[in-house]
Amino acid sequence: MKRWLSLFSVVVLGLLLTACGSSDSASGNSNGDKIVIGYFPNINHVAGMVAEEKELYEKTLPDGTEVEYKYFPDGSAFMTALETGEIQGGLVGPGPAMNHYMSGAEINIVAAGSTGGxxxxxxxxxxxxxxxxxxxxxxxxxxxxxxxxxxxxxxxxxxxxxxxxxxxxxxxxxxxxxxxxxxxxxxxxxxxxxxxxxxxxxxxxxxxxxxxxxxxxVAFGETLPAAVFVTSKELVENDSELVQNMVDAHKEATTFIQDNPEEAKEIAANKIKDITDQELSKSVIDSSWERIDFTYNVKLEDLQSFANASYELEFLKEKPDLKGLVDTTFIEE
CATH class of the missing domain: 3.40.190.10 (Periplasmic binding protein-like II)
Incomplete structure (x- = not known):
């Protein structure tokens, strides 16, 4: 059984984002546009750390695209940034993404980041x-x-x-x-x-x-994504090539973690220390890693089951229907 990790007080159950900001910030063409990727400084989001360290987005995005990273303490802050166009995509907990979608946010989950933890x-x-x-x-x-x-x-x-x-x-x-x-x-x-x-x-x-x-x-412990990669539906519809570029970088980062766990652990430990000023011992990193499975595959039915539980617990006022939230087009081989 693999385990997962989440560092910061995060992964919150309010869902995620509305449309990404202006066409200038989201177009991602080769005219010197900027793309901002968001993630949390925790182990469930190691794919974001690896992608930043290895400059994977710089490799997949069009030439001339400036890439920046923004770090978030919780899902609400991430969702606000996505909704206002401050970021164009990134990793967040499934709860915030689902809740915001149920509230009318025009977003898509295009990949997973990890499960467990x-x-x-x-x-x-x-x-x-x-x-x-x-x-x-x-x-x-x-x-x-x-x-x-x-x-x-x-x-x-x-x-x-x-x-x-x-x-x-x-x-x-x-x-x-x-x-x-x-x-x-x-x-x-x-x-x-x-x-x-x-x-x-x-x-x-x-x-x-x-x-x-x-x-x-734990409920949904082995199936529920602990982190999902989200972007705006506007970006998916208007610039699917750019979304594919972002997902390709995320997939490459995930594959790197699977193939190079020790180097990925070192990247995670260093990045967490840089962002939070908190140092984790190797034994803590190793133990956490065993509870996590790093994968970019995501299934709508897993998220729907979790959303149904949120409704059962009265966190959601209406019975959830997540049809249209997940778009697996970009992770399919």
Missing amino acids: TVIMARNGSGIDSPEQLKNTTFASPRVGCTHDVQFEALMMREYGLKSDRLKGEMKHVTGKPATYSQLFASKRIDVATVPEPWASKIEEEGHGKVLIDTDE
Whole structure:
């Protein structure tokens, strides 16, 4: 079983973007236009880091295209940037992409970035040894309704009949950045957390928490993309060649990760340190990597199942229909 990682308090459950900005910023022809790619500084987004380090977009985009990268702390900030044309595409959690699509945003998911990486952990010393013991406990997720929150709450409700206080249930919900969970465990402010990598491995290394439910048993843990590559539907319709250029670079980055895991780990560790000023040990990187599968393949049915769970948990007001969200044209051989 492979594991995945997410570094920053992110992957949120608000979906993604409307049309990309002006035709000047998105045309991507050879007249010196600029393309901005966005991603998060976490291990689920290593494809973005590898593409930047190896200058893969510079190789696939038309000559004369200036390439810049912008880093985001959460899905909401990414979606706003995509909607306003500040970026032309990049990696974001599936939750924000789906929610924004359901709200009318004209976007397309054109590839996946990775799967896995969500772990449910219990505080050491809490006396919690099984999910059945989570009644009347306090759990943390990065944000209300984010991807990791839905994975946790869907599992609790479906398998153990437990709900958060948001649904008048038996578990108290608080939010916070995953990077702070180790301290929250140490100070006994939370009992349980739904933790994206690399923070699960870091908590284990520091001895403040233990894995209660691993990636393969978390809801949608092995099938749901932890990151998806998104762009505007306007760009897909008006400049499909440019979108193909971007997806080709993303596919090349993903293949590089699969073929060169040790070099990709080094790139990830260095990039994360540069962006966040936080250094991860090799053991944390290695452990996180085992929970993640890097792939650009994406299936609409996997996203639809997740969206249905979001509706079941009342994060979405209307029953979701994601038809038209995913366009696999650009990843097909």
